[in-house]
Amino acid sequence: MLRIEGLNKGYGDRSVLQDLSLAIAPGEIYGLLGPNGAGKTTTINIICNLLKADRGLVEIDGQPISRATQRLIGIAPQENLLYRSLTCTENLNFFARIYGLSRQTRLKQVRYCLEAVNLSDRAHSPVETLSGGMQRRLSIAIALVHQPRLVILDEPTTGLDIEARYEIWELIRQLRHQGITVLLTTHLLEEAERLCQRIGILKGGRLLAEGTLPELQRHIPATEIAIVKTTEEERAIDRALTYGYTPRRYGSDLAFWLPQAMELTQILQCFQGISLDSVCRQPVRLEHIYIEVTQFGCDAETIDRSADRQNRYD
Amino acid sequence: MKYWQEALAVAQRILLELCRRQRSLFLWVMFPVFVLLLNGYILADQPQATLRGAFEAAAPMTLVGAALFFSCLGGTIATVVSEREQKTLKRLFLTPLSGLSYFFGIFMAHSCIGIGQALLVYTSAAFLQARFNGSLWLGGFIILLSITIYVGLGFTLGTQVARRIEDVNALVAAFGVPLLMLGGAFVPLSFLPTPLRQIAKYNPVYHMNEALTGVSAAGDGVSAIAPHLYFLIGFALLMVISSGLAYRQMLTLERRL
Numbered sequence: 262m263l264r265i266e267g268l269n270k271g272y273g274d275r276s277v278l279q280d281l282s283l284a285i286a287p288g289e290i291y292g293l294l295g296p297n298g299a300g301k302t303t304t305i306n307i308i309c310n311l312l313k314a315d316r317g318l319v320e321i322d323g324q325p326i327s328r329a330t331q332r333l334i335g336i337a338p339q340e341n342l343l344y345r346s347l348t349c350t351e352n353l354n355f356f357a358r359i360y361g362l363s364r365q366t367r368l369k370q371v372r373y374c375l376e377a378v379n380l381s382d383r384a385h386s387p388v389e390t391l392s393g394g395m396q397r398r399l400s401i402a403i404a405l406v407h408q409p410r411l412v413i414l415d416e417p418t419t420g421l422d423i424e425a426r427y428e429i430w431e432l433i434r435q436l437r438h439q440g441i442t443v444l445l446t447t448h449l450l451e452e453a454e455r456l457c458q459r460i461g462i463l464k465g466g467r468l469l470a471e472g473t474l475p476e477l478q479r480h481i482p483a484t485e486i487a488i489v490k491t492t493e494e495e496r497a498i499d500r501a502l503t504y505g506y507t508p509r510r511y512g513s514d515l516a517f518w519l520p521q522a523m524e525l526t527q528i529l530q531c532f533q534g535i536s537l538d539s540v541c542r543q544p545v546r547l548e549h550i551y552i553e554v555t556q557f558g559c560d561a562e563t564i565d566r567s568a569d570r571q572n573r574y575d
Numbered sequence: 576m577k578y579w580q581e582a583l584a585v586a587q588r589i590l591l592e593l594c595r596r597q598r599s600l601f602l603w604v605m606f607p608v609f610v611l612l613l614n615g616y617i618l619a620d621q622p623q624a625t626l627r628g629a630f631e632a633a634a635p636m637t638l639v640g641a642a643l644f645f646s647c648l649g650g651t652i653a654t655v656v657s658e659r660e661q662k663t664l665k666r667l668f669l670t671p672l673s674g675l676s677y678f679f680g681i682f683m684a685h686s687c688i689g690i691g692q693a694l695l696v697y698t699s700a701a702f703l704q705a706r707f708n709g710s711l712w713l714g715g716f717i718i719l720l721s722i723t724i725y726v727g728l729g730f731t732l733g734t735q736v737a738r739r740i741e742d743v744n745a746l747v748a749a750f751g752v753p754l755l756m757l758g759g760a761f762v763p764l765s766f767l768p769t770p771l772r773q774i775a776k777y778n779p780v781y782h783m784n785e786a787l788t789g790v791s792a793a794g795d796g797v798s799a800i801a802p803h804l805y806f807l808i809g810f811a812l813l814m815v816i817s818s819g820l821a822y823r824q825m826l827t828l829e830r831r832l
Contacts, residue, residue: 302832305832306831311831311832312831328671331670331671332671338665338666338832340662342661342662342665343661343666344592345661346592346595347588347591347592347595351588355584358581359581359584359585359667359670360671361577361580387595415832
């Protein structure tokens with residue numbers, strides 16, 4: 262559905278995208294992750310024909326980017342860009358008309374989109390009376406109103422409460438069931454983990470890692486991670502290294518990669534004699550992979566597990 | 576067909592938004608009536624003036640100088656700036672909406688408002704014995720040319736100069752008040768000294784005022800108002816071209832997420 266090959270974009274001396282290549286299959290939900298300034302929005306701007314690339318190819322449904330391909334894309338931007346004094350129906354109807362939908366199709370699509378985002382009961386409410394979550398759902402409905410093949414959701418749940426977030430997640434899953442391809446950008450790794458079939462991690466305009474969650478998990482050669490709380494961190498690290506556990510810091514948490522599945526007693530044995538406040542095990546999650554990839558550019562094949570370990574921790 | 580549909584959608588949306596702001600709508604209705612009454616009674620107070628003659632002269636100057644100026648020029652700037660502030664302009668850039676359709680949508684919406692104000696001003700003047708003495712078609716054409724000029728100028732200023740809603744007042748005051756004074760909208764041109772009257776000849780408001788006064792008050796035909804009409808047609812074309820260029824420039828600068 263979407264094919265990007267060797268995409269480059271720079272502003273003056275600053276390179277924003279460097280040889281970016283990715284492909285999204287029809288009906289797939291693809292998560293594009295990366296820190297601020299990684300190049301996600303520039304990529305979206307180029308896909309939406311709002312910005313010209315310096316080099317590279319972007320194709321949607323086999324067609325190079327043009328004004329015509331704009332009709333194949335529906336986008337829900339980060340902010341809810343809505344006409345606040347108009348009702349939900351009026352907003353949808355306006356955008357449907359801009360996309361040239363006939364009266365009959367328009368009526369059908371407006372009704373369908375309101376149902377899809379669960380806003381039928383607020384169809385005639387002005388946007389300014391809707392909650393943030395409802396406005397975000399309406400924004401997604403506008404992205405869908407002209408029956409696009411590719412939907413781009415730019416941080417769709419940022420700033421929403423947990424209930425609104427669950428509603429949006431359910432909506433995104435429904436899109437997939439309807440065969441709509443979704444490109445999702447988010448800073449919420451849990452969101453990408455729950456929704457996306459494949460994930461790409463972008464930093465400095467380069468795609469550092471890409472794949473399904475199990476494929477990405479190979480970037481961390483561990484089956485589990487132990488989070489240890491102790492006042493004797495130095496001793497704990499030294500001890501862990503002798504056991505072959507790789508130390509990492511995730512925020513304020515001190516963590517160790519466990520090379521194989523272990524009982525809690527085996528882990529405790531490693532730290533015997535060290536004063537521990539708590540130890541907990543957790544599976545390798547996207548959060549850990551993301552930090553590994555964006556901070557260390559880690560690659561499963563190139564990890565030097567013995568020599569580099571302490572450097573990485575520091 | 577595509578452009579027509581898009582323009583119609585934009586126009587309907589602007590009118591719908593205006594209808595939602597009922598207080599604004601009420602003020603847009605009251606403003607020209609108040610200005611008409613003021614202008615009419617001031618002119619009626621002149622020696623040898625009749626009430627009918629005063630209101631026949633006051634109606635065109637009130638319409639082009641006050642009503643259309645604020646609704647079509649100020650209104651267009653406000654529409655563009657409010658879209659920019661609400662960021663809905665960015666959303667529109669994501670759609671296949673063309674600049675031409677966007678401009679004509681704004682023009683159509685403000686034409687509806689302008690035609691409504693024209694009906695209101697002339698109906699109010701009629702209650703005070705004034706009559707429209709010339710060709711209605713010619714009068715209507717001059718009103719449409721005036722709306723085109725105001726919308727074009729407002730679109731250019733709105734896209735190029737005004738960044739925030741506070742800028743609208745400043746722009747209308749800075750550009751508007753001198754243009755209105757020099758256009759004979761509030762003070763008859765005969766009150767102005769000769770050098771200012773010479774400058775006024777380059778002011779579109781002056782030509783709108785003279786042309787419409789000629790047609791509606793004196794019953795002039797095309798030949799009598801030809802110089803004003805040519806100026807207005809030329810200026811209207813210039814404003815449409817300027818709007819197109821302004822939209823293109825805005826796209827280059829702001830068409831980003």
